[in-house]
Amino acid sequence: MHRFLSAPVAVCHSIEATRLIEATAMADLPPRALMQRAGQSLARFALAVAPHARTIWIACGPGNNGGDGMEAAIHLRRLHPNVVVTWFGDMRQLPSEAKQALEAAMEAGVTFAIQPPDSLRPGDLCIDALLGIGANRAPKGKMNEWLQLMRSAPSDLISVDVPSGLDAESGVLLPNMGFGETTMMAGILLPGALPDITRSVKHPQQRRYTLTFLSGKPGLLTGEGIDLAGEIWLDPLGAETWVRAVQPEWTVNRSKPKRVVDHHAHKGARGDVVIVGGAGDAQKDHSMAGACTLAGAAALHGGAGRVYMHLLDARAPRNNPLQPELMYRSIRDLDLQKVTAVCGCGGGDAVGTLIPDLFTDCKQLVLDADALNVVATDAALRTLLQYRAQMGWQTVMTPHPLEAARLLGRKDAAEVQANRLQAVRELVDVFECVVVLKGSGTLIAGPGMPCHINVTGNSRLATAGTGDVLAGFIGALMAQGMPAFEAACAAVRRHGEVADEWPTATQLTALDVAHRL
Ligand SMILES: NC(=O)C1=CN([C@@H]2O[C@H](COP(=O)(O)OP(=O)(O)OC[C@H]3O[C@@H](n4cnc5c(N)ncnc54)[C@H](OP(=O)(O)O)[C@@H]3O)[C@@H](O)[C@H]2O)[C@H](O)CC1
Ligand SMILES: [K+]
Numbered sequence: 001m002h003r004f005l006s007a008p009v010a011v012c013h014s015i016e017a018t019r020l021i022e023a024t025a026m027a028d029l030p031p032r033a034l035m036q037r038a039g040q041s042l043a044r045f046a047l048a049v050a051p052h053a054r055t056i057w058i059a060c061g062p063g064n065n066g067g068d069g070m071e072a073a074i075h076l077r078r079l080h081p082n083v084v085v086t087w088f089g090d091m092r093q094l095p096s097e098a099k100q101a102l103e104a105a106m107e108a109g110v111t112f113a114i115q116p117p118d119s120l121r122p123g124d125l126c127i128d129a130l131l132g133i134g135a136n137r138a139p140k141g142k143m144n145e146w147l148q149l150m151r152s153a154p155s156d157l158i159s160v161d162v163p164s165g166l167d168a169e170s171g172v173l174l175p176n177m178g179f180g181e182t183t184m185m186a187g188i189l190l191p192g193a194l195p196d197i198t199r200s201v202k203h204p205q206q207r208r209y210t211l212t213f214l215s216g217k218p219g220l221l222t223g224e225g226i227d228l229a230g231e232i233w234l235d236p237l238g239a240e241t242w243v244r245a246v247q248p249e250w251t252v253n254r255s256k257p258k259r260v261v262d263h264h265a266h267k268g269a270r271g272d273v274v275i276v277g278g279a280g281d282a283q284k285d286h287s288m289a290g291a292c293t294l295a296g297a298a299a300l301h302g303g304a305g306r307v308y309m310h311l312l313d314a315r316a317p318r319n320n321p322l323q324p325e326l327m328y329r330s331i332r333d334l335d336l337q338k339v340t341a342v343c344g345c346g347g348g349d350a351v352g353t354l355i356p357d358l359f360t361d362c363k364q365l366v367l368d369a370d371a372l373n374v375v376a377t378d379a380a381l382r383t384l385l386q387y388r389a390q391m392g393w394q395t396v397m398t399p400h401p402l403e404a405a406r407l408l409g410r411k412d413a414a415e416v417q418a419n420r421l422q423a424v425r426e427l428v429d430v431f432e433c434v435v436v437l438k439g440s441g442t443l444i445a446g447p448g449m450p451c452h453i454n455v456t457g458n459s460r461l462a463t464a465g466t467g468d469v470l471a472g473f474i475g476a477l478m479a480q481g482m483p484a485f486e487a488a489c490a491a492v493r494r495h496g497e498v499a500d501e502w503p504t505a506t507q508l509t510a511l512d513v514a515h516r517l
Contacts, residue, residue, distance in 0.1 A: 001041055001044070001233055001234070002047065002234060003231065003232070003233055003234075004208060004212070004220075004232040004233060004234040004254065004339065005232065005455055005478040005488070007234075007396065009218055009251075009252075009254075010216055010251070010252035010254075011215075011250065011251050011252070012215070012216035012217055012219070012221065012244075012248060012249065012250040012251075012252070012453065013215040013216065013246060013248050013249065013250075014169060015133050015168055015169050015245045017215070017249070018168075018214055018215050019133075020084075020246055021215055021242045021243055021246055022214060022237060022239075023035070024239075024242045024245075025214070025237070025238075025239035025242045031096075031097060031100070031250060032097045032101065033212075033238070034101050034237055034239075035064065035067050035071050035098070035101055036071050036101075037235075037238060038068040038071060038072075038160075038213050038218045038235070038237060039067075039068055039069075039070070039071020039072040039073075039075060039101070039238045039311040040071070040072075040075055041211065041213075041235040041237065041380065042068060042072035042080070042129075042158070042211055042409045043067070043072045043075035043076045043142060044075075044125070044159060044232055045158065045209070045211045045233060045235075045238055046072065046076060046125055046158060047079060047080070049125065049207070049209055050123060050124070050125035050155075050156050050160060050369070052123050053080070053123055053124045053125040053155075053156075054082060054121060054123065054124055054173060055078055055082045055084065055117050055120065055124045055125070055155075056076055056084070056119065056124070056125045056127065057083065057084050057086070057116055057117050057122075057124070057125070057126050057127065057150075057155075058070075058076075058083065058084070058085045058127040058129055059072050059074065059086050059088070059116070059126070059127065059128055059130050059146045059150065060073075060085055060086070060087045060088065060089070060102075060129045060130065061088050061089060061129060061130035061143065061145075061164065062088060062089035062094065063089075063091065063092065063094075063098060063131065063132065063134045063166075064097060064098050064132065065103055065129050065130065065131055065132030065133075065134065065161055065162075065282040066070055066087065066088075066089060066094075066095075066098055066102075066129050066130065067097055067098030067099075067100075067101040067102070068101075068102070068132075068160050068161065068213070069085070069129025069160060070087075070098065070101035070102050070105040070107075070127055070129075071077065071101050071104075071109070072086070072129070072139045072160075073085050073086070073105050073108075073110045074104055074105050074108045074110060074331050076488040077108060077109065077110050077111075080188065081450055082083075082264070083110065083111060083113050083326060083470060084109065084112075084113050084116075084117055085105065085110055086112070086113055086114070086115070086116055086146065087111070087112060088130060088142060088143050088146070092268040093252040098193065101346065102326065107399070109224060112198055113158070113472035115149060116146060116149055116345065117444065119152040120149075120154065120155040120333050121154060121155060122154040122155065122205045123155070123396070124153075124155035124156070124157070125155055125156050125158065126149075126155050126156070126157045127157075127160060128150055128158065128160060128163060128164050128515040129160040130146065130165075130361060131143075131162070131164035131165060132160065132161040132164075132168075132253075133161060133162060133163050133168045133217070135162070135164060135165055135166070135167070135168075135174060136174070137163060137174055137175075138165060138173070138174045138175055138189070139165045139174075139217040139402075142166075142422060145167060147164055147165065148201075148491040149470055151201070151202060151206075151228075152201045152202070152203055152297050152315070153203060153206065154203045154205040154208060155206065156207045156208070156209070157206055157207070157208050157209070157210070157230070158168070158209045158211055159209070159210040159211075159228070159229065159230075160210075160211060161210070161211070161212050161213050161217075161483070162210065162212065162217060162219065162220065162226070162229075163210060163228040165230055165423075166219055166220075166224065166225055166229075167219050168217055168218075168219040168220070168439040169217070169218040169219050169223075169419075169421065169434050170218075170223060170416055170418065170419040170420065170421060170422070171220070171221070171223030171224055171225035171226070171440075171441060172219070172224060172419070173221050173224050173228075173421065174222055176422075179459055181230070188287075188512075192451060197215060197249070198356055202227070202413040202488075206362055206412050207230065207231075207259045208228070208229065208230025208231070209230050209231050209232075209233060209414040210229040210230060210232050210233070211233045211234075211235060212232060212233070212234050212235075212238075213234075213235055213237055213248075214237055214243060215234075215236070215243050215248075216234060216248075216250075216252075216300075218249070218250045218421055220232050220445065221252070221441045221453045221455055222418055222420050222421070222439075222440065222441025222453055223417060223439070223441060224397055224440070225441070226440050226441055227440075229417065231294055235298065243484075244250065248302060248450070248478045249450070249451065250421070250450065250451045250452070250453050251450045251451070251452050251494065252452070252453055252454075252455055253444060253452040253453060253454040253489050253493050254493070255452075255486055255489035255490040255493055255494060256490055256494070257482075257494050257517075258272075258301075258389070258482070258490070259304075262442075264435070266305075268423055269305065270303060270304060270305030270399045270479070270480060271303075271304050271305055271340065271476070271479025271480045272283075272304065272305060272306045272307075272308065272338060272340070272479060273294060273296075273299040273304040273306070273307050273308070273339060273340050273341075273342060273472070273475045273476055273479045274307075274308040274309070274310055274329070274334055274336075274339045274340075274341050274342070275292045275296045275299065275307065275308070275309050275310065275341075275343075275345060275472060275475075276292075276309075276310045276312075276331060276341055276342065276343040276344070276345075276347065276351065276358065276371075277291055277292045277310075277343065277344055277345035277346045277347035277350065277369070277370065277371075278290075278291060278292035278293075278309070278311040278312055278313050278345065278346045278347070279311060279312040279313055279346060279347050279348030279350040279370075279376075280312065280313025280315055280316060281348075282314075282315060282316065287313045287315065287316050288313065288345075288346025288348060289311055289313050289346065290318035290319075290346065290348070290465070291345040291346025291465065291468045292309055292311055292345050292346060292367070292468075293309075293323060293326070294345070294465045294469050294472065294510050294511060294514060295345040295368075295471050295472030295475070296309050296323065296326045296472060296511075297323050297326075297341050297469070297472070297511060297515070298468070298469040298470070298471075298472030298476065298514040298517060299342065299472040299475050299476040299479075300323070300325055300326070300382035300476075300482055300514075301473075301474065301476075301514050301516075301517045302472065302473040302475075302476030302477060302478070302491070303476050303480055303515050304340075304475070304476040304479045304480065305479075306340070307325065307326055307476075308327050308328070308329040309327065309328045309329070310325075310328075310329065310330055310331045310354075311328065312347060312350045312351060313424075314384060331354065331357070331358070336357070336358065336361035337361060337362070337363060339362065339364075339479070340362075340364040340365070340366070340475045340476075340478045340479040341358050341362045341366070341475070342364050342366040342368065342471050342472055342474075342475035343355065343358055343365065343366065343367055343368070343370025343371040343472070344367055344368040344369040344372060344374075344471070345368055345370075345467075345468040345471060345472070346369065346370070346371045346468070347370035347374075348370055349370070349371065349374070351370050351371055352374040352378075355371060355374055355381060356358060356381070356456075357376075359381065359384040359385070359388060360384065362393075363393045363394065364393070364478045364479065365393070365394070365395045365396070366395075366396045366397075366398065366469035366471050366474050366475045366477075366478070367387075367395065367396070367397045367398070367469065367480045368397075368398045368467060368470075369403070369467065369468070369471075370505040371408060372397060372398075372399050372403045372406070373403065373406060373418055375397075375407065376406035376407045376408075376409075377405070382430070382431065383432060385431050385432060386431075386432050387419065388432075388433070388472040389433060389447065392442055394433075394434070394469050394483070394484035395433035395434065395484065396433065396434040396435075396436065396474055396477060396478070396484050396487070396488050397427065397431060397433055397434070397435050397436070397473050398436040398438060398467065398470060398474065398488075399427070399435070399436075399437060399438065400413075400438045400439060400467065401413035401417050401420075401423075401437070401438075402435075402440055404417075404424075404427060404437055405417045407430070407431070408423065408427065408430070410423075416437075417439070420437055420439065420441070420443055420486070421443065421451060423437060424437040424443040424444075424445045425451065427444045427445075428446060428447055429470055433446070433447070433484075434446035434449075434484045434485045434488050436470070436474070436488050436492060438467065438470070438505050439513060440459075441453055441454065441455070442454040442492050442496070443449045444485070444488050444489050444492055446484065446485040446488075449485050451497045452489050454489075454492045454493055454496060455494075455496075455498050456493050456494075456495075456496030456497045456499075456500055457494075457495065457496025457497075457500065458496075458499050458500060460499045460502065460508045461496065461499045461508075461509070461513070463509065463510060464510065465509070465510030466495070466509070466513055468510065469495065469510050469513050469517075470491060470492065470495050471493070471515070473491040473495060473514075473517055474487050474488050474491040477490055477491055494517060495513060495517070498512075498513050498517065499513065501516075502516075
């Protein structure tokens with residue numbers, strides 16, 4: 001058993017692949033052995049997480065995930081005076097191994113209760129063994145009540161394999177979560193179908209863990225999975241050989257920026273970046289020049305030798321006393337074959353007039369924000385992107401979920417969020433370039449590349465301008481010679497790391513991120 005993200009290589013398998021690993025491993029073992037290993041591992045983990053728990057509540061569900069919980073109860077009962085199991089299921093429909101585990105738990109004298117323990121205090125432990133990778137719909141009724149109770153308690157929480165109700169592949173809570181017959185308000189269970197107010201209520205004292213079995217699951221690292229899963233631990237249950245035999249679909253992003261520049265290098269050797277964007281509207285007295293400044297600052301701090309700014313807003317000043325290194329220049333005066341262009345930051349519709357030239361002249365291109373919106377509405381640009389790919393020119397797109405929805409012709413961001421992993425793959429297939437799908441658990445994918453899930457960063461990056469900073473940083477790394485996919489992975493990782501390292505009591509702005517790269 002090890003902390004998933006501290007392993008030198010952390011990979012995730014699809015659910016289908018996990019099922020294959022499970023079946024192959026089980027075929028090699030006596031019946032129930034794998035589940036017993038899972039139970040033993042869970043019991044050990046529980047005691048390590050909450051050694052002083054007054055109460056350990058194990059909520060078991062109708063499938064093998066519940067079986068894992070029962071197996072753990074058998075061990076914990078011997079080691080702890082107050083272990084309570086609540087079970088949600090039907091004996092006749094239990095899978096055979098879970099049934100054996102239930103019978104063994106009864107025989108061993110495990111305490112079964114109809115209701116969860118009365119009061120759960122800080123330091124107590126809840127174990128969610130309700131649903132694992134077999135969840136296929138939103139938990140309802142009693143199961144949902146128990147989940148809400150566990151997730152809002154001040155006690156610690158271990159999710160077995162996967163937080164129940166989470167799609168282990170997409171990181172989305174199965175629909176209707178929270179619309180059960182009862183719901184919770186201020187810690188009290190209320191009857192009636194109330195809106196989903198409980199979804200993200202986490203008690204500040206609660207520490208969350210997921211002990212996942214056999215293989216990493218992508219849904220724990222993206223979308224809603226990150227908050228629900230907490231700290232992830234992995235126990236391959238002795239099936240490492242089988243895990244290694246199955247090709248993983250996703251890899252945890254570990255890339256770090258490598259900015260090795262020769263000692264004798266001059267500024268021209270470090271790569272040139274031009275930021276194209278910053279549109280304005282004189283009638284409305286609007287200007288988006290700041291977005292360009294942020295991308296430009298990121299390109300400078302990201303190591304580019306020279307950073308040029310092509311501002312679309314004719315009224316915006318052509319100098320910035322706070323960042324005097326930025327040089328204001330039209331793209332017409334630059335050799336576009338030799339610069340990396342970062343296009344779109346605050347570009348408005350006006351950026352559309354420059355995009356065809358950038359697409360045909362510029363060998364290295366990062367497309368963000370409004371540039372993506374222009375591409376979404378112009379099929380000819382899609383063809384140009386394919387042409388770029390054939391030429392071996394490098395393009396990176398950095399959509400957030402709404403931009404991704406526009407690019408894919410989907411109704412809204414929610415449709416993308418419903419399966420982020422699939423969306424990023426589709427974007428790569430359609431546009432034939434490297435795609436960074438931003439959000440909780442940013443995804444990076446490229447033609448012929450494994451999909452990377454990024455695990456650095458936090459919600460402090462959800463402020464205006466951080467996307468511009470990321471685009472500028474990717475551009476800077478490409479300008480210094482990093483291939484597009486590597487540059488995207490390294491930039492996303494470092495960008496998130498800055499937010500993770502930033503002192504919690506201090507506000508983090510986009511410019512702060514740029515200065516820390
Ligand atoms: N087999 C082993 O040795 C090991 C298994 N491991 C653990 O097993 C789970 C996967 O087990 P599985 O039984 O396939 O799936 P679940 O435990 O998640 O249960 C699925 C059953 O629950 C029903 N279901 C699905 N969604 C809901 C819901 N929202 N509400 C109520 N019931 C639901 C579903 O049945 P239906 O017929 O009603 O659709 C399934 O029967 C895995 O995650 C591990 O924890 C370990 O890997 C160790 C070895
Ligand atoms: K679970």
